[in-house]
Amino acid sequence: MKPVVIFCLAMLIFNMGCKSSRQATVAPQERASAQKLTGAPVRALPSVVVYKTTRDFSDHVPVTLDARHEHIVSYPAPTDVYYQGRLAKPTALADGYWLDNRGIGEHVAFLDYTYEEYSRLAEVPSREVLESRILERYPLVEMYVCGKREGYADEVSELNALIREGFKGCRKVDLPKPMSITRSQE
Numbered sequence: 001m002k003p004v005v006i007f008c009l010a011m012l013i014f015n016m017g018c019k020s021s022r023q024a025t026v027a028p029q030e031r032a033s034a035q036k037l038t039g040a041p042v043r044a045l046p047s048v049v050v051y052k053t054t055r056d057f058s059d060h061v062p063v064t065l066d067a068r069h070e071h072i073v074s075y076p077a078p079t080d081v082y083y084q085g086r087l088a089k090p091t092a093l094a095d096g097y098w099l100d101n102r103g104i105g106e107h108v109a110f111l112d113y114t115y116e117e118y119s120r121l122a123e124v125p126s127r128e129v130l131e132s133r134i135l136e137r138y139p140l141v142e143m144y145v146c147g148k149r150e151g152y153a154d155e156v157s158e159l160n161a162l163i164r165e166g167f168k169g170c171r172k173v174d175l176p177k178p179m180s181i182t183r184s185q186e
Contacts, residue, residue, distance in 0.1 A: 045148040045149060045150055046103070046148070046149045047145050047146075047147070047148060047149070048099065048145065048146040048147055048148065048149055048151075048152065048155070048159070049099070049100040049104060049105075049143065049144070049145055049146075050093065050097050050098065050099055050100070050143070050144045050146055050159060050162075050163070050167075050170070051090075051097065051098055051100060051104070051140055051141075051142060051143040051144070052095075052096055052097050052098070052140070052141045052142045052143075053098070053110075053139045053140060053141060054136065054138075054139050054140075054141055055136075055139075057110040057135065057136075057139055058089055058090050058092070058098060059089060059114045059115060059116075060110040060111055060112065060113065060114060060115075060135060061076065061081060061110065061111045061113045061114070061115060061118045062102055062104045062108045062109070062110055062111075063075040063076075063108070063109055063110075063111060063130060063134070064104075064105060064107050064108060064109075065107045065108070065109050065137065066107070067107065067176070068179060069107065069109070069137045069138060069176065069178075069179065071127075071131065072109070072127055072130055072131055072134075073107075075124065075127075075130055076102075076118075077124055078118055078119050078120070078121040078122075078123070078124065079119075081102070081115050081118055081119050082119070083101040083102065087115040087116065087119060088101040088102040088115065089101065089115055090102070091155070091156060093156065093159050093160055093163060094160040094163045094164065095163055097142075097159075097163055099155060099156070099159060105173075106140065106143060106173050106174070106175050106176060107176065108139065108140065109134045109135070109136065109137050109138075109139060110134070110135050110136065110139055111130060111133045111134060111135065112133045112134075112135050113133060137178070138175075138176070138177075138178045140175050141175075142172070142175075143172070143173040143175060144167045144170040144171065144172055144173065145170060145171045145173060146159065146162060146167070146169070146170040146171075147169075147170075
């Protein structure tokens with residue numbers, strides 16, 4: 001084969017691989033039928049994440065830390081702290097649990113910015129400023145993933161029932177343990 005043909009085939013295969021990696025893991029027949037109905041690619045559905053913290057962080061903006069909980073690796077823009085048109089504060093549940101509306105994970109930390117304050121910022125502060133405003137690096141006590149959001153007709157009452165049942169059918173998330181950080185002397 002000519003080099004140009006090989007190059008074109010390689011680019012075609014590469015592009016096909018990239019497109020498929022951006023789509024949610026959905027059975028091919030389900031993806032095809034969903035695309036026919038809506039004309040849009042199928043996206044992953046948000047999971048129901050229920051958690052409990054060491055104290056009330058419900059009005060504080062969450063960020064994601066690295067695995068050692070030393071540095072911020074992900075943080076929202078001021079315009080990203082909304083869910084369905086409202087500030088993405090978590091929803092209070094029974095026994096001190098919260099329903100996540102922002103997209104947190106086991107490496108979450110909370111800033112001293114309230115949602116209201118953060119949403120009014122003209123631009124995102126530097127990573128150094130954000131790191132200086134972390135309230136607690138290991139705020140989670142428990143975290144559970146309880147299926148997909150679309151599976152709940154009345155989230156609050158159904159999740160409160162799951163809490164009373166000991167999170168039957170939910171996956172408990174293994175949370176990182178606080179580490180003592182030692183720095184090498186230079």
